[in-house]
Amino acid sequence: MNDNAKARFNGFLLSAAHKIGLFLAMAVICLPGLWIVLASFRPTVEIMAKPPVWIPRDLSFDAYIAMFSGVGQGGIPVIEYFRNSVIISVTSTAIALALGMAGGYAFARFRFKAKSSIFLGLMLTRTVPGIALSLPLFFVYSKLGIIDTHFGLIVAYVALNVPFTIWLIDGFFRQVPKDLAEAAQIDGCTRWQAFWQVEFPLAGPGIASAGIFAFLTSWNEFALASQLTRSVNSKTLPVGLLDYTAEFTIDWRGMCALAVIMIIPALVLTFIVQKHLVSGLTSGAVKG
Amino acid sequence: MKGWRPPAPFLLLLPAVLVLAAVVIIPLILSLYSSFTPFRLTQPASLYTFVGFRNYARILTDLEFWTAFGRTVLLLTVALNVEMLLGLGLAMLVEKATRGQRLLRTIMMFPMMFSPILVGFQFKFMFNDNIGLVNNALQSLGLTNQAIPWLIDGSLAFFAILVAEVWSSTSVFAILILAGLLAMPKEPIEAARVDGCTPWQTFRYVTWPFIMPFAYIAMTIRSLDVARAYDIVKIMTDGGPAKRTELLWTLVSRTAYADARMGLANAMAYVAILLSIVFTVYFFRKLSAARTQIAAEW
Numbered sequence: 001m002n003d004n005a006k007a008r009f010n011g012f013l014l015s016a017a018h019k020i021g022l023f024l025a026m027a028v029i030c031l032p033g034l035w036i037v038l039a040s041f042r043p044t045v046e047i048m049a050k051p052p053v054w055i056p057r058d059l060s061f062d063a064y065i066a067m068f069s070g071v072g073q074g075g076i077p078v079i080e081y082f083r084n085s086v087i088i089s090v091t092s093t094a095i096a097l098a099l100g101m102a103g104g105y106a107f108a109r110f111r112f113k114a115k116s117s118i119f120l121g122l123m124l125t126r127t128v129p130g131i132a133l134s135l136p137l138f139f140v141y142s143k144l145g146i147i148d149t150h151f152g153l154i155v156a157y158v159a160l161n162v163p164f165t166i167w168l169i170d171g172f173f174r175q176v177p178k179d180l181a182e183a184a185q186i187d188g189c190t191r192w193q194a195f196w197q198v199e200f201p202l203a204g205p206g207i208a209s210a211g212i213f214a215f216l217t218s219w220n221e222f223a224l225a226s227q228l229t230r231s232v233n234s235k236t237l238p239v240g241l242l243d244y245t246a247e248f249t250i251d252w253r254g255m256c257a258l259a260v261i262m263i264i265p266a267l268v269l270t271f272i273v274q275k276h277l278v279s280g281l282t283s284g285a286v287k288g
Numbered sequence: 289m290k291g292w293r294p295p296a297p298f299l300l301l302l303p304a305v306l307v308l309a310a311v312v313i314i315p316l317i318l319s320l321y322s323s324f325t326p327f328r329l330t331q332p333a334s335l336y337t338f339v340g341f342r343n344y345a346r347i348l349t350d351l352e353f354w355t356a357f358g359r360t361v362l363l364l365t366v367a368l369n370v371e372m373l374l375g376l377g378l379a380m381l382v383e384k385a386t387r388g389q390r391l392l393r394t395i396m397m398f399p400m401m402f403s404p405i406l407v408g409f410q411f412k413f414m415f416n417d418n419i420g421l422v423n424n425a426l427q428s429l430g431l432t433n434q435a436i437p438w439l440i441d442g443s444l445a446f447f448a449i450l451v452a453e454v455w456s457s458t459s460v461f462a463i464l465i466l467a468g469l470l471a472m473p474k475e476p477i478e479a480a481r482v483d484g485c486t487p488w489q490t491f492r493y494v495t496w497p498f499i500m501p502f503a504y505i506a507m508t509i510r511s512l513d514v515a516r517a518y519d520i521v522k523i524m525t526d527g528g529p530a531k532r533t534e535l536l537w538t539l540v541s542r543t544a545y546a547d548a549r550m551g552l553a554n555a556m557a558y559v560a561i562l563l564s565i566v567f568t569v570y571f572f573r574k575l576s577a578a579r580t581q582i583a584a585e586w
Contacts, residue, residue, distance in 0.1 A: 018381065018384055018385075021381055022381045022382070022385060022392070025377075025378055025381060026392065026395050026396075028455075029395060029396065029398050029399060029455075029459070030395060030398060031421075032410050032411070032414060032455065033398060033399075033402070033410075035410075035413075035414065035421055036410055036413070039413070047419060048418075048419055049419075052419075052424035052427075052428065054424075054428070098303075099303045099304040099307060100304070102300040102301070102303060102304065103300060103301050103303075103304040105300055106296070106297035106300035106301050107297075110296060110297040110300075112297045112298070118301070120569070120572060122304070122305075122308065123508075123512065123568065123572070124565055124568060124569075125308045125312045125313070126512045126513075127511070127512055127514075127561070127564035127565055127567075127568045128312060128316065128561050128564065129514075129515030129518065129537055129557075129560055129561065129564060130515055130518065131515065131518050131537045131540055131541045131557070131560075132319075132515075132537070132540060132557035132558075132560050132561050133312065133315065133316075134541075135319055135540075135544050135550060135553055135554055135557055136315035136316060136318045136319035136322070136554070137311070137315050139315075139318065139319075139322075139550070140314075140315050140318065155307070155310070155311055156311055158307055158311070159307050159308050159310070159311035159312055162304045162307060162308060163308070163512075164512070166304060216401060219403070220402075220403030220404065220405070220406075221403075222403065222404065222405040222519045222522075223515070223518055223519060223522075223537075223541075227545070238403050238405045238406070241405060241406070241409060250412075252413055252419075255409060255413075256413075259406050259409065259410070262403065262406060263401065263402065263406070266401035266402075266403075267401055269401075270397055270400060270401040271394060
């Protein structure tokens with residue numbers, strides 16, 4: 001009886017510790033983001049207040065209104081930045097997906113010489129740090145005259161994303177049993193038809209999440225964009241964040257507001273992608 | 289059934305290889321060449337003077353460079369280990385949760401959607417000595433009276449950068465390790481318990497070998513992208529104060545764009561690239577070793 005009560009008490013302690021640990025971990029994860037969102041709605045006086053104001057007294061959309069009110073009135077060309085970001089991210093994602101599907105299919109369905117070294121070689125191109133790549137790219141682009149154009153950044157981002165999309169899509173195609181496509185081919189489909197009618201729909205959700213991942217990479221990229229863009233012609237949102245910094249001061253409120261604008265699309269897309277992303281990355285791991 | 293075109297995989301891979309060659313390989317060859325010249329952006333003619341290994345020789349004896357190099361390796365080692373441990377802990381906490389696991393997993397992915405540059409700003413804001421959340425909280429709790437100069441003192445700044453880096457990347461580990469825990473068959477654990485293993489032994493000899501490949505996938509993904517720390521450091525301290533948080537990548541960008549010494553910067557960049565490659569190849573090999581182990585055991 002006594003042992004029983006003791007065991008139950010221990011169990012209770014353990015589950016309480018677990019709940020507290022979980023809560024603390026989630027708080028640490030969420031807090032920095034929420035603080036940014038909160039700061040974007042507060043007046044600058046309150047952000048700067050000493051002693052700190054913990055409970056916001058007046059919330060307003062002033063930062064957002066100022067941001068959209070155009071250059072010269074405390075605003076930045078946020079609509080242009082947003083447009084550039086969308087054009088560059090969407091186009092480069094679409095191209096990277098097409099190339100990634102071709103490459104991933106090759107790795108998942110064919111045997112060929114030096115397969116694993118080719119795979120590793122493709123991955124290694126991704127390890128080149130953006131800033132190291134930006135030096136020669138800057139030079140080449142300025143010779144070709146494509147600095148500060150959408151085209152230049154799109155090409156760079158396609159190259160940035162292709163290795164990873166190949167990895168992900170390879171995993172998704174491997175999850176689709178080979179027999180299905182073969183059965184379709186026996187039933188009279190060409191390989192091309194079998195791919196589009198059988199394998200593609202089955203791997204579809206996975207491919208979509210590879211696309212979202214590629215989109216997020218381009219959406220968030222800074223090291224290359226900061227060197228290869230110059231003006232509103234091609235500046236993306238991450239580079240635009242720097243508009244709020246001056247030599248010694250930072251407009252925290254405006255920056256937080258822009259940050260919120262940057263996060264919302266990423267947030268929505270990540271929630272859609274989450275389930276498939278993990279299965280794509282891990283599918284090769286257990287089955288080998 | 290093979291396709292009617294013999295080199296089908298070749299054709300399928302060709303476009304990807306072409307793009308990578310155009311954007312990565314050829315520029316890298318160019319930068320390899322220019323690392324043997326005293327090339328300065330302001331003097332285009334200097335691209336054609338060949339100086340052999342002079343840039344590399346200068347790097348070898350450059351104390352500033354090796355300090356940055358050592359600091360980069362230190363940051364990566366500490367960050368990756370801490371991320372791994374925290375990720376493991378987080379994954380196990382979430383796996384144990386009986387309710388709301390879907391919601392927890394979603395929250396767990398939260399930091400992944402933050403652009404590294406945003407993470408930089410966010411933590412610069414939070415660690416601000418005057419108005420930052422961290423100092424405000426410490427002062428309100430009465431733990432300290434003065435404003436701790438988080439981003440102004442060298443080692444505190446390094447710590448702040450580490451925190452930002454760990455915050456932004458722990459979720460990669462947590463999510464993949466959680467995937468491993470969820471995919472794990474339950475029988476071996478029960479068998480181990482029946483055979484009288486302690487919880488620690490069960491974890492060490494049953495659970496851990498199983499989730500190891502997942503941890504290595506996370507490591508590999510991270511090492512593909514280690515240089516994202518550049519964005520964070522660039523914003524938080526930009527290598528300062530007095531170069532005490534200078535990493536390889538910030539040093540490269542300063543040498544290239546502020547000092548306009550492209551040749552020297554390219555030589556440094558090559559060392560940075562080699563470092564990334566070493567990290568990636570190391571984890572790729574670990575990954576395949578862990579995979580074979582799993583295949584043999586299960």
